[in-house]
Amino acid sequence: MAEIKKITLKSGKTRWRFVIDAGRDADGKRKQLTYTFDTQTEAKGEYARIQHERRTGQLILPSKLTVAELIDAYLASKADDLEETTLDGYRNRLLHARDYLGHIRLQALTEDDIERWVAWLLVGARRRGGPKGTGLRTSTVDGVLGRFRAALRYAVRKRYVARNVAEYIEVPRKARKADRRENRRPEPWNVVEVKEFIVGARDDRLFAPLLLSLMGLRPAEVAGLRWDEDVDFTAGTLAAGGNTRTMLRNSKVIEKDAKTEAGERTLPLPEPVRLALMNFRVLQEAERATMGADYFDSGYVFVDEIGQPLTTRHLRQAAYRLMAQLDLRRVRLYDARHSCLTFLAVNGVPDVVLAAWAGHTNAAFTKRKYVHPTAADMGAAVTHLNDLLGVADGRSEAAM
Template identity: 50%
Template sequence: MKEPIRKITHKDGSTRYRLVVDIGVDAKGKRKQLTRTLKTKKEAVDELSRIRHELSIGSFVVPTKMTLNDLLDIWLKSATRDVEEGTASNYESAMVPVRAHSGDKELQSLTEEDIESLVDWMLTSGRRRGGQPGTGLGVRSVRLSLGRLRAAMNLGVRRGLMVRNVAQHVTISRDAKNKAAANKAANRPWDESEVKTFLESIKAHRLHAAMMLALIAERPAEVCGTRWAEDVDLDGAGTIAIQNTRTIVYDRRQEKGSRNKVVEKDTKTDAGKRTLPLPAPAHKALKGFRAIQAKEKLTAGTAYTDSGYVLVDELGNPFKTDKLRREAYKLMKAAGVRKVRLYDARHATLSWMANNGVPDTVVSAWAGHSDLSFTKRVYVHPDPQSLKAGSEKLGDLLG
């Protein structure tokens, strides 16, 4: 058998040792070979032994100039084969800062230190949209990006493109986590008095009913997706069915300025599809809103779009979630209450229910969750009133 290592002498008299080793066959059955040139024969022999050993146990990775961007393209194609459009868009968005910082780097040259540097950069300078460009991304966004990167690199290892997943054990710094926890604590949901102040302030406003829907724990996409005929029963059972959503998906394939598009679909999970008995104030507000829309339709005539959605403007055009949020923030400002996300208004409702004796199973079902522990862990917050009630109960015990 021909010796796979041979000595090379250059014109200047220096020597190198070149090895040529079979590493398998390609898709057409043609033999593939790897050539390596090293300084000493010992290095060449050791390298040959390593390659043959890794080939024998199936762990050998063919050297390649593939970049991280190349791997992310492969992973996205695989990961989005059978997911909703919104999920696919989220995957792509999570990889935007990764591509910006490290996408052009050679995949097989990446180290854990490179991924740590990427994480630190995302936390300090990684924002590209949704705020001031060049500022830091939130810990949640960085955690999502890091998680997707780990998944992409796991695929790279499985397909023999990487020796190991260098993102596997990289974490977000404790300092960044502490800052995020402090910000989260500062962004607390409304308490009972704030909810009442807000509703009292907007009771004569056209969007009173829409805010009611958000405050009975509907998500913004669920509020925007609610339809009169299919989902709302005001004259019979007095219920509202949550079974359709209208959300915004960011599509980078479109031209700038036209990348936000509306996607309509079922609820995210089977548990999310639910029918809720309308509280009396919400029932009354929806009846009033239906009457307002009937008058608007008569006034607008042929200019009116009879879209069938509950949340529409004066000409019948359905709201997008971003418009719902903007209008909600205007109403909060006018009411003089703290500005909170609509999701935090949802938290306020679920917390109030849980803290006022509604069974956990009912709270979870109302929220549209299949995991009771998730509802309690994420959505239920002790408020001053519930803590005071706890103090009074302890008084009975200690007195």
């Protein structure tokens, strides 16, 4: 137990001091903290507070740990739990926190610091994807702020700090409204546009992989499909999500399984997709015969003319090339998934089936993020309203 000692300075003044254990450092050496006060009463009060907080698990010891060092520790704690692509995403989202806040001692970080940081993110933090030094989209700021909140929760759990100073900081509402006005994202294709694309792409070599995107598969799932393991023409099924090939920073291919159990699912093949895949398989056999020993037999569905596996980047490029050729409104390839799930939802597919098709565990998430009814989709509502608002014999009152 620490002892409060009376000490006399060279000047002759009296002070009261005690020393407490503060654990061990990274090298295993014992750490101690010294507290000095002008009066014995102050020393006893502080000593009692420290002992009480230590007993109740609330003690926060002084630390020189910086925000940048916290970020390093947080990412290291996630290394064994996250896939490489996910960890890289975490690292990217914390870059702005490291740049703006990294030099600050963690225990000195305040809500005002976080608010100034968020303001900077909205006006001057952009590195790429637009003019350098301009503001980030509010949706991006949400992701950056959310990840930093998680890092601070880790700091609270580790008792580096007593509270999370970012917990209640939000993107200002005015910034959200301005972002919605100035950066309206194109809506996913409607049914007419999907059909126009299908008709225009029918003779393209990559018609089958593109059709897989239109039946709701993620680009990484399309790129990871294998003929023998995932496509069953006899049963008319497709094993999606069991093997994906995604891109890390648009340069390195990462092959992995789905993030969740729900992501690995067996889907029945719509007949047009089954026929397109069969034709694609026949085409690849012909290309194999032409190339002979030079053909690269990778076993993947999405390959080029010599059998080399293609990536999600190639799939996007093929889709955008066809959009331009067909003079169709350009949307993200990933929006094909949105179009598919919206079509299924407005045509009465049950929520639980919709989520299972998408590979989600939460049906509410699927509907909130992926279902975007258009005015044309609301025709059924108009029919019901006609019944509600009309008169019993079907006639409405004449205009006055």
